Amino acid sequence: QVTLRESGPALVKPTQTLTLTCTFSGFSLSTSGMCVSWIRQPPGKALEWLARIDWDDDKYYSTSLKTRLTISKDTPKNQVVLTMTNMDPVDTATYYCARGGATIDYWGQGTLVTVSS
Amino acid sequence: EIVLTQSPDFQSVTPKEKVTITCRASQSIGSNLHWYQQKPDQSPKLLIKYASQSISGVPSRFSGSGSGTDFTLTINSLEAEDAATYYCHQSSSLPFTFGPGTKVDIK
Numbered sequence: 001q002v003t004l005r006e007s008g009p010a011l012v013k014p015t016q017t018l019t020l021t022c023t024f025s026g027f028s029l030s031t032s033g034m035c036v037s038w039i040r041q042p043p044g045k046a047l048e049w050l051a052r053i054d055w056d057d058d059k060y061y062s063t064s065l066k067t068r069l070t071i072s073k074d075t076p077k078n079q080v081v082l083t084m085t086n087m088d089p090v091d092t093a094t095y096y097c098a099r100g101g102a103t104i105d106y107w108g109q110g111t112l113v114t115v116s117s
Numbered sequence: 118e119i120v121l122t123q124s125p126d127f128q129s130v131t132p133k134e135k136v137t138i139t140c141r142a143s144q145s146i147g148s149n150l151h152w153y154q155q156k157p158d159q160s161p162k163l164l165i166k167y168a169s170q171s172i173s174g175v176p177s178r179f180s181g182s183g184s185g186t187d188f189t190l191t192i193n194s195l196e197a198e199d200a201a202t203y204y205c206h207q208s209s210s211l212p213f214t215f216g217p218g219t220k221v222d223i224k
Contacts, residue, residue, distance in 0.1 A: 046215060052213075060212065063118050101208070103208065108160065
């Protein structure tokens with residue numbers, strides 16, 4: 001059974017760095033072809049693809065956010081970490097981690113991050 | 118970056134009616150187009166992959182078609198439980214992108 005769970009702060013201040021952890025089970029990032037992606041969704045708005053990390057440690061980022069994002073993995077712990085620097089109120093959103101690269105077949109429940117002073 | 122547009126933005130539909138949602142890509146993406154359903158306060162769910170491939174467990178009333186730049190999601194005989202926002206998503210080239218969504222409401 002595949003599950004993913006996001007964890008991190010619910011509230012961050014403007015200019016701070018956000019660190020989110022995705023802890024998953026039911027698959028391994030040591031398996032060839034496996035990927036984990038991060039997607040976010042501002043309240044009432046559309047999904048936005050953020051980043052992806054592959055089993056071979058290849059990393060891909062949103063064009064508009066790539067200077068602020070870092071994705072990494074801890075394969076033995078079954079975790080993927082996303083950091084986003086210089087947070088702004090417009091970054092307020094539910095952040096999802098999900099399994100998959102091309103097709104995203106399993107999603108976490110999402111974690112709402114609010115950026116406010 | 119590939120931009121996806123969807124139409125309509127919103128559709129109010131009677132049960133048993135047929136629903137058609139279109140997704141257009143800013144450049145050819147082959148069949149690398151997937152559809153997701155998101156109900157209120159839930160995570161998205163994969164409905165159709167690679168334009169027309171069905172997903173196990175998804176009702177057969179959902180189907181997809183298209184290739185290149187123009188794609189369609191069809192819901193035959195809409196049911197009340199299909200009230201949701203539907204998103205298309207391209208995986209032809211990185212960075213991957215999502216469409217803006219189509220909200221389907223039940224009359």
